[in-house]
Amino acid sequence: MAHAGTLQIDHLSKHYDVKGEPLPVLDNITLTVNPGEFVSIVGSSGCGKSTLLRLIVGLEDDYQGEVLLDGQRVLGTSLDRGIVFQEHRLFPWLNVEQNIALGLLNANFTEAEKTRSVREHINLVGLGGFETAHPHQLSGGMSQRVAIARALVSRPEVLLLDEPFGALDALTRAHLQQKLHRIWQAEGITMILVTHDVEEAVYLGDKVVVMEPRPGRIRRIVPVPLAHPRDRAALPFARIKEDVLAEFASEAEAATVVRHALRHDDGPDSGFSLPNGLRFAL
Amino acid sequence: MARTIVPRPLRGFVIPVLLTAVWWAAVHFGWSTSPLLVAPSKVWQTGVEQVVSGKVFAALGASLWRDLVGFAIGAGAGLAVGALLGASRVAEKLVGPSFHTLKQISLFAWIPLLSVWFGLGDAAKVAFLSLAAFFPVVLNTFEGIRSVPADMLEVARVLKFTPAQRWRKLILPSAAPSIFAGIHLGLIYAWLATLGAEYLLVSGPGIANLMIDGREHFWMDMVLFGVFVVGLVGFTLNWIAGRIEARALAWRGRSVAQF
Amino acid sequence: MSRDLLMPLNGRAVDATPARLAWRLWFAAPAWPGLRDWLLAWPLPLAVLALWALAAHLEWIAPQVLPAPDAVALTLKESLLSGELWANLQVSLIRVIAGFAVGLVGGLALGVAMGLSPTVKDYVYPLFKAFAQVPVLGWLPLLMLLVGIDEGLKIILISKAALVPIALNTYKGIQGVPTRFIEVGRVLRFTRWQMLGQVVFPAALAPIWNGIRYGFTHAWLALVVVELLASSEGLGFMIVYGRQLFQLDVVLAAVVVVGAVGYALDKVLAAIEKRLLGWRKEAF
Numbered sequence: 001m002a003h004a005g006t007l008q009i010d011h012l013s014k015h016y017d018v019k020g021e022p023l024p025v026l027d028n029i030t031l032t033v034n035p036g037e038f039v040s041i042v043g044s045s046g047c048g049k050s051t052l053l054r055l056i057v058g059l060e061d062d063y064q065g066e067v068l069l070d071g072q073r074v075l076g077t078s079l080d081r082g083i084v085f086q087e088h089r090l091f092p093w094l095n096v097e098q099n100i101a102l103g104l105l106n107a108n109f110t111e112a113e114k115t116r117s118v119r120e121h122i123n124l125v126g127l128g129g130f131e132t133a134h135p136h137q138l139s140g141g142m143s144q145r146v147a148i149a150r151a152l153v154s155r156p157e158v159l160l161l162d163e164p165f166g167a168l169d170a171l172t173r174a175h176l177q178q179k180l181h182r183i184w185q186a187e188g189i190t191m192i193l194v195t196h197d198v199e200e201a202v203y204l205g206d207k208v209v210v211m212e213p214r215p216g217r218i219r220r221i222v223p224v225p226l227a228h229p230r231d232r233a234a235l236p237f238a239r240i241k242e243d244v245l246a247e248f249a250s251e252a253e254a255a256t257v258v259r260h261a262l263r264h265d266d267g268p269d270s271g272f273s274l275p276n277g278l279r280f281a282l
Numbered sequence: 283m284a285r286t287i288v289p290r291p292l293r294g295f296v297i298p299v300l301l302t303a304v305w306w307a308a309v310h311f312g313w314s315t316s317p318l319l320v321a322p323s324k325v326w327q328t329g330v331e332q333v334v335s336g337k338v339f340a341a342l343g344a345s346l347w348r349d350l351v352g353f354a355i356g357a358g359a360g361l362a363v364g365a366l367l368g369a370s371r372v373a374e375k376l377v378g379p380s381f382h383t384l385k386q387i388s389l390f391a392w393i394p395l396l397s398v399w400f401g402l403g404d405a406a407k408v409a410f411l412s413l414a415a416f417f418p419v420v421l422n423t424f425e426g427i428r429s430v431p432a433d434m435l436e437v438a439r440v441l442k443f444t445p446a447q448r449w450r451k452l453i454l455p456s457a458a459p460s461i462f463a464g465i466h467l468g469l470i471y472a473w474l475a476t477l478g479a480e481y482l483l484v485s486g487p488g489i490a491n492l493m494i495d496g497r498e499h500f501w502m503d504m505v506l507f508g509v510f511v512v513g514l515v516g517f518t519l520n521w522i523a524g525r526i527e528a529r530a531l532a533w534r535g536r537s538v539a540q541f
Numbered sequence: 542m543s544r545d546l547l548m549p550l551n552g553r554a555v556d557a558t559p560a561r562l563a564w565r566l567w568f569a570a571p572a573w574p575g576l577r578d579w580l581l582a583w584p585l586p587l588a589v590l591a592l593w594a595l596a597a598h599l600e601w602i603a604p605q606v607l608p609a610p611d612a613v614a615l616t617l618k619e620s621l622l623s624g625e626l627w628a629n630l631q632v633s634l635i636r637v638i639a640g641f642a643v644g645l646v647g648g649l650a651l652g653v654a655m656g657l658s659p660t661v662k663d664y665v666y667p668l669f670k671a672f673a674q675v676p677v678l679g680w681l682p683l684l685m686l687l688v689g690i691d692e693g694l695k696i697i698l699i700s701k702a703a704l705v706p707i708a709l710n711t712y713k714g715i716q717g718v719p720t721r722f723i724e725v726g727r728v729l730r731f732t733r734w735q736m737l738g739q740v741v742f743p744a745a746l747a748p749i750w751n752g753i754r755y756g757f758t759h760a761w762l763a764l765v766v767v768e769l770l771a772s773s774e775g776l777g778f779m780i781v782y783g784r785q786l787f788q789l790d791v792v793l794a795a796v797v798v799v800g801a802v803g804y805a806l807d808k809v810l811a812a813i814e815k816r817l818l819g820w821r822k823e824a825f
Contacts (some may be wrong), residue, residue, distance in 0.1 A: 387800035506550030
């Protein structure tokens with residue numbers, strides 16, 4: 001069993017410099033992730049969720065605020081924090097076994113331990129028998145499973161997943177969500193998943209962090225106090241999903257309201273025409 | 283550290299400047315008594331003289347004229363043959379293997395044969411240049427036409443394209459990057475061949491002949507100037523070909539990988 | 542199997558004259574997919590050969606201009622037996638391999654240095670590019686003045702011809718390693734050496750090998766030119782020698798050998814490429 005880490009993010013902000021002007025990407029993100037927790041982060045494009053993950057894993061720096069793992073400030077990358085990207089990023093010149101073994105290149109294990117770990121993780125992701133296959137021989141789902149094994153094999157404290165199933169078809173996605181859930185239960189490490197699929201977020205997460213764009217902020221954190229395994233068709237599940245979706249609906253409706261307002265405002269006596277259900281006395 | 287002393291855009295000049303300084307010092311302080319050690323200023327003088335008297339332009343003009351005529355013939359023939367091989371599987375099977383075999387023969391090995399068949403004058407040179415441009419153009423044209431993605435051809439079938447439409451709207455635009463690459467290569471090889479032809483078929487004016495002259499008279503300044511001119515022309519031809527390629531293929535966007 | 546070929550569909554036997562055999566083979570071809578293509582390759586060269594033989598024997602063209610194909614074949618055989626061909630071939634091969642080796646080492650070193658170190662690239666690349674603008678032949682008179690016309694000249698020219706494409710492709714290959722693989726290396730805490738060995742070089746190997754093949758083609762080209770111009774032995778010399786004496790059969794024999802050897806050596810490089818880059822079915 002790997003040791004599950006505590007992740008603490010305090011007032012994290014980041015901006016990019018575009019032609020001399022600062023473009024805010026993340027604004028005052030504060031989030032606590034408890035050991036062994038599964039946190040889902042949802043948001044529409046441009047809300048900085050991928051940037052947030054890259055800051056946590058250490059691929060990007062230059063931010064304001066704090067990112068702490070077990071109380072220690074994160075500096076650069078580390079084998080304590082693993083990541084699965086949206087593209088599998090397997091090395092085409094290596095086979096499945098060798099790709100997974102890359103995760104252990106710099107780990108403090110003996111050779112015997114490394115071999116055992118690689119084999120265990122191949123079985124964990126259900127790819128027994130494919131050890132010597134090359135990436136071009138695998139399907140998208142299988143490749144992504146290899147990527148997950150590679151990220152887990154060094155037993156990190158936190159596993160970050162950046163829209164890992166976004167490039168896969170719906171059936172494979174559902175299958176891999178289940179698989180990821182089982183792996184999480186077996187390994188017990190902290191996991192943070194970024195996705196734009198609300199159902200996936202509610203299915204997997206102990207809590208769902210809803211982010212809004214421009215600049216990226218946490219809008220709301222929705223707890224998911226449902227028992228595992230979760231039934232997507234059950235009422236409590238649907239309610240939480242609706243709850244989360246409502247955050248986005250209001251985001252969209254707010255935009256519509258503003259557009260309407262700008263179009264119809266030609267004087268103090270003009271009446272606003274609001275979408276149904278949102279009329280109120282001015 | 284040297285890293286921070288010299289600003290980035292100027293770094294490319296450091297080594298050439300240093301070398302020129304060493305060269306000048308060698309001449310100035312007489313480190314070598316060889317007649318080959320000419321001063322940088324002498325090279326410059328010779329160059330100016332050549333430009334002003336128009337001699338270099340005459341030589342260059344002759345070379346470039348042959349180059350362009352040979353290139354035009356070779357590229358034109360290359361496009362035709364390449365298109366034929368690309369369009370017709372039968373033609374490819376009949377002609378392809380012979381073509382690939384002939385292609386293996388190192389280019390310059392053809393010259394002695396050509397000199398017997400065409401004499402030593404311009405005709406032989408132009409024939410050689412055409413050959414030099416011919417092979418890369420055929421190869422790339424053929425490959426470009428063959429690489430039209432099968433899915434696009436299916437779209438053409440579904441949309442009931444006539445053969446003429448298929449060629450104009452699909453095959454030629456799709457093959458264009460490869461064809462232009464072939465023409466670019468043909469240009470490079472033709473210039474290389476121009477120089478070679480002038481060495482091997484020594485008759486008539488030409489930029490390479492200028493250098494041969496210089497060599498025979500041990501005029502290092504002339505030779506160096508010649509090297510400079512050859513490099514400049516090579517660079518210019520490359521640049522022109524690159525610009526045309528970029529213009530004609532503006533639709534390609536930044537990633538070539540998707541095509 | 543061959544008996545079946547001779548049996549037409551209705552079961553009657555036919556005699557196996559060459560024409561009949563060819564006809565039968567044609568229809569059997571679909572069973573052997575490569576056969577049909579292989580057969581189609583022959584009509585053109587055979588026709589040309591026939592025309593050539595006819596022209597030579599009927600003396601439509603003087604034998605000094607176009608010797609008969611059998612004369613060329615004879616010369617080829619003779620020079621092979623007398624050891625003359627082998628002696629010249631040996632000289633050429635040693636030259637090209639020596640020059641290519643120098644160019645390979647230099648090109649790889651330069652390409653790697655420029656690819657890995659932005660500092661080196663800043664200082665060296667512009668000069669290198671300028672240097673590359675002058676084709677091999679442009680340097681010939683200059684080098685002749687500086688080093689004369691002995692082996693040194695040839696090796697230098699051949700190595701220059703190989704060095705430029707190898708250095709360029711190596712540099713571009715290293716530069717072009719996709720960032721997404723580098724990021725994986727960073728996340729997995731690769732040391733500098735691990736990054737180079739596990740990510741950069743495997744990823745850059747394809748363009749580097751491309752450069753090596755291209756470099757060899759240029760080296761072979763330079764060899765032939767330099768031997769045509771300034772040599773007293775080697776295949777190129779054979780060509781010039783035959784030309785001077787209007788013995789075109791010698792010329793053609795040497796040309797054939799030049800083509801064959803160049804082809805064979807390129808095929809060797811292609812085979813090595815296949816072994817090294819066999820994983821490259823779907824490129825990244």
